[in-house]
Amino acid sequence: MTIQDRYETVIGLEIHTQLATRSKIFCGCPNRFGAPPNTQICPVCAAFPGVLPVLNTAVLDLAIMTGLALNGTIRTRNEFARKNYFYPDLPAGYQISQFELPIVEHGALMIELEDAPRKRIGITRAHMEVDAGKSLHEGIVGASWVDLNRTGTPLLEIVTEPDLRSAAETGMFLKKLRALVRHLGVCDGNMEEGSFRCDANVSVRRFGDPKLGTRAEIKNLNSIRNVMRAIDYEVERQIDLIEAGEKVVQETRLWDANQNHTRTMRGKEEAHDYRYFPEPDLPVVVITPERIAAVRATMPELPDEKFARFQAEFGLNDYDAGVLTADREMADYFEAALAVARPADPKTVANWVTVELLGRLNREGMEIGQSPVLAEALGKLVHMIHAGVIHGKIAKTVFAHLWEQGGDPQKIVEERGLVQVSDQGAIEAEVDRVLAAHGEKIAQYRAGKTQLLGFFVGEVMKATRGKANPGVVNGLLKDKLA
Ligand code: ADP
Ligand code: MG
Ligand code: ZN
Numbered sequence: 001m002t003i004q005d006r007y008e009t010v011i012g013l014e015i016h017t018q019l020a021t022r023s024k025i026f027c028g029c030p031n032r033f034g035a036p037p038n039t040q041i042c043p044v045c046a047a048f049p050g051v052l053p054v055l056n057t058a059v060l061d062l063a064i065m066t067g068l069a070l071n072g073t074i075r076t077r078n079e080f081a082r083k084n085y086f087y088p089d090l091p092a093g094y095q096i097s098q099f100e101l102p103i104v105e106h107g108a109l110m111i112e113l114e115d116a117p118r119k120r121i122g123i124t125r126a127h128m129e130v131d132a133g134k135s136l137h138e139g140i141v142g143a144s145w146v147d148l149n150r151t152g153t154p155l156l157e158i159v160t161e162p163d164l165r166s167a168a169e170t171g172m173f174l175k176k177l178r179a180l181v182r183h184l185g186v187c188d189g190n191m192e193e194g195s196f197r198c199d200a201n202v203s204v205r206r207f208g209d210p211k212l213g214t215r216a217e218i219k220n221l222n223s224i225r226n227v228m229r230a231i232d233y234e235v236e237r238q239i240d241l242i243e244a245g246e247k248v249v250q251e252t253r254l255w256d257a258n259q260n261h262t263r264t265m266r267g268k269e270e271a272h273d274y275r276y277f278p279e280p281d282l283p284v285v286v287i288t289p290e291r292i293a294a295v296r297a298t299m300p301e302l303p304d305e306k307f308a309r310f311q312a313e314f315g316l317n318d319y320d321a322g323v324l325t326a327d328r329e330m331a332d333y334f335e336a337a338l339a340v341a342r343p344a345d346p347k348t349v350a351n352w353v354t355v356e357l358l359g360r361l362n363r364e365g366m367e368i369g370q371s372p373v374l375a376e377a378l379g380k381l382v383h384m385i386h387a388g389v390i391h392g393k394i395a396k397t398v399f400a401h402l403w404e405q406g407g408d409p410q411k412i413v414e415e416r417g418l419v420q421v422s423d424q425g426a427i428e429a430e431v432d433r434v435l436a437a438h439g440e441k442i443a444q445y446r447a448g449k450t451q452l453l454g455f456f457v458g459e460v461m462k463a464t465r466g467k468a469n470p471g472v473v474n475g476l477l478k479d480k481l482a
Helices: 057-069 167-184 224-243 289-298 303-314 318-324 328-341 346-363 375-386 392-405 409-415 424-437 439-446 450-463 470-481
Strands: 007-018 081-084 094-097 104-111 119-130 134-136 145-147 154-160 196-206 216-221 251-256 261-267
Touching (some): 007 167, 007 224, 057 154, 057 167, 094 119, 104 167, 119 167, 167 196, 167 303, 167 328, 216 261, 224 251, 303 318, 303 346, 318 346, 328 375, 346 375, 346 392, 375 409, 424 470, 439 450, 439 470
Parallel strands (some): 216 251
Antiparallel strands (some): 007 154, 007 196, 081 094, 104 119, 251 261
16 A cells, blocks of 8 residues: 555646537626637726626526526526726726625536446536636746736636546546537637636645545646546645645645746635625516526526436447437437438447547547447448448448548449358358368367367358358358368
8 A cells, every 4th residue: 555545645626618508697798718818898898987787688598497407496586796806807806706695506517427426426516607807927038918808708617526536537527528518609618718627626635534634726737638637637746745744735826837847826815805895787687487488498408318318218328328418419410320220229339439539549549439430330331240331340341441431332342342242152262162061170170079060150251251141150060060
């Protein structure tokens, strides 16, 4: 047992998701990424004196949808609160947020890890708030510039319970959450562009200790890989501190991907530092059951519902159902392939997708959306196996051709003469030729060395360049050798 094994890692996340509305949360400016600095702003964005915010109600619907998808409760009476702090990219000197009364509470998201039972990660709350602008430093000497385009972008901050126990669990959770918000269309999930930003709260404690350890909050994490790297680094740093008899300080730390470490950014602020108070410029927002029902009616099938349906309808196991419903494109691909492959068995189609296709995609570092083998083509391939046109081994050759050149598997099979030979007469001729050449082995077989059957089958398959129907070959050989 190493020193590390005596400590338990505890992680809770705060995820800022930018909601994909057309306009900003409190004004009519476009909610758009990548425009030249300060071209998507108005007096509200720039916090001119006398301006007033007006709530974009599309934000409510996206927040409700996310809350429902996370199995949370939706608050009826919503208040906004003012969170006061000074920052150059925040011209108002405060951020409009929600404090004690968030729109979503008590949610959860299930995660699946290989070789582990599904695990529930609690969602403490999710609240609406406004994004700030951006300070620009790069390539500017002796000054910083401020770009207010991002000001006013609607955010839903999702806060988890401290339920995560490793970098791997955290990575899986973030993948699932990102897939979920993309699936719903509430956020594009782009971590590099900052539309899906995650702060990780990390602490360690001795196994068995009922109290949580002191946490550090890590910022500047722009990819899931970096979140996982930062956690690994931070856990080691905290264990080293404790083992050296020192204390972990509660603070905000910055991840530096180039140096591969975290460093102190600032002492952790407490809620009272922000002097929260109810936002006087916005009325209370009441969310009616009708509104919630209307949002629910527009929601697509959720990943967990899909997971249950794939098991019930197609008889898939946890692992296959988990992989195939991990994101919408994957599930759509599978269902499109299955529709063409029918009446072939769904399990066979699942195997072709998870083993052959995903194996190849992973090796090439590609996503399902980039697959050169289209769902219809893969479905047709499985259909041809089912119909006995080709058998499994030839199908792998056809798959390789499909990967290289795309197109129709039937054409490939015809052009390359790969059609399975099931004609008894033709196969029998090959069987006889093989048997005639191996008299000695026939004697051994008849003397009890029946495992030689595989040898004979192999020889016949070789002679027919893999095209003979293996069932027919087996049957003929057994008859003749008996
Ligand atoms: P703040 O907004 O000040 O960061 P919150 O109470 O909202 O504080 O907590 C933020 C996150 O920190 C939550 O995701 C929570 O699960 C996590 N968290 C709280 N205590 C710990 C701890 N001891 N170790 C790890 N994570 C923690
Ligand atoms: Mg925090
Ligand atoms: Zn504006």
